[in-house]
Amino acid sequence: MNTLPPLNTLRAFDAAARHGSFSRAADALNVTHGAVSKQIASLEAFLGVTVFERTAHGLEPTEAGAVLAPIVAEALDAMAEGVRRVRRSATPSTLTISVLPSFAAHWLIHRMPRFLDRHPEIDVRFFTTRRVVDLTKEDVDLAIRYGLGDWPGVHAECFMRETLTPVYAPALAALHPELEPTDLLRFTIHSHHTDASNWKLWRIGMGLPDSDLPPVAVYDDTALAMQAVLGGQGVILGRSPLITDALAAGRLVRLSEVDIPSAESDYLVCLERHRARPAIKAFRDWLIEEAGLH
Structure with a gap:
């Protein structure tokens, strides 16, 4: 006698229990509402x-559903983790790395050829997202994150401290060659939507009055703010790794020599049990070396 129901019925049940709705479960599974209802x-x-x-x-959930839900969820998660482990063992030299679009575009990508030259046996796949990925459930090996390093359930190692300083493009500088800090106004x-307190700290460091900023264009993605400034549209409080290459190439100009330390830093994040994987260790060692050159 078969003691287990079909897997699709359990997947539909799990999705409905998680989302509290057949419609949202259907969206999560990419099927119709009717298909979920039929499986239930x-x-x-x-x-x-x-x-x-x-x-x-x-x-x-009914009383029976409430008993079943956590058991099914745990079983499906365990199966998914088993599949991920088998896939990784089949391709041990592939690294999938989650990274913020801004950090990828303005710091990481230009340096990756040195890693690939050193480790031609490792294939690297980038997953650029502003979302904090769940390394226990998603097919991602490593994450490069900007923050305080206090993410639960993972190993987080700081590889670079950052400073902040206002910068602008030469196109803007050409119009105002004698630009002074007060000309920010x-x-x-x-x-970025989290920058207001950092601007306040910079003004204090410059001895400027703690007054309101000029018109502000707020972005949820620092990469977009950087593109606007590189196009000569204004000023940004630049994160040091994101502006280093552009400053060296003359595509950005510092407003002053005053930097302030960022409260947040750059971290390499992975699951504790994956730290010893050769590909992860190789990338970690290279990243720390590169950050030391920054």
């Missing part, structure tokens, strides 16, 4: 009990 009906027929009931608050500030 099939599961209930197999079990001989109902697993969900509709209430004024939406879809709620003439131009649009291009800013």
Whole structure:
């Protein structure tokens, strides 16, 4: 006698339990609402009990459903992790790295040829996203993150401290060759949404009055703010690794010699059990070396 229901019925049940809705479960599974409903009906027929009931608050698990939900979730997660481990063992020299688009575009990509020349046996795949990926559930080996290093359930190693300083493009400088810090008030500030406190610290460091900033264009992606400033549209409080190459190439100009330390740093993040993997260790060693040259 088969003691397990079909896998698709359990996947549909898990998605519905997680999302509290057949419609949202269908979106998560990329199927129709009717397909989810049919799979749940099939599961209930197999079990001989109902697993969900509709209430004024939406879809709620029955007593039987509440017992089953965490067991199914844990089993599906375990199967997914098993598949990931087998895939990784089949291609041990492939690294998938999650990284912020801004850090990838303005620091990492230009340096990667040195890593690939040193380790031609390692294939690298980049997953650029502003989202903090779940390394326990997603097919990602490493993450390069900007923050305080306090992400739970992972090993995080700081490889670079950052400073912040205002910069602008030569096209803007050509129009104002005698630019002074107080002239910030003439131009649009291009800013990440977390930059307000850093601008305040920089003004204090310059001895400038703690007054309101000029018009501010706020972005959720630093890469977009950088593009605006490189196009001569204003000023940005530049993160040191993101502006180093552009300053050296003359594509950006410092507003002053005053830097302030960033409260956040750059971290290499992986699961503790993966730290000893040769490809991860090779990338970690190279990254720290490169950061030391920064």
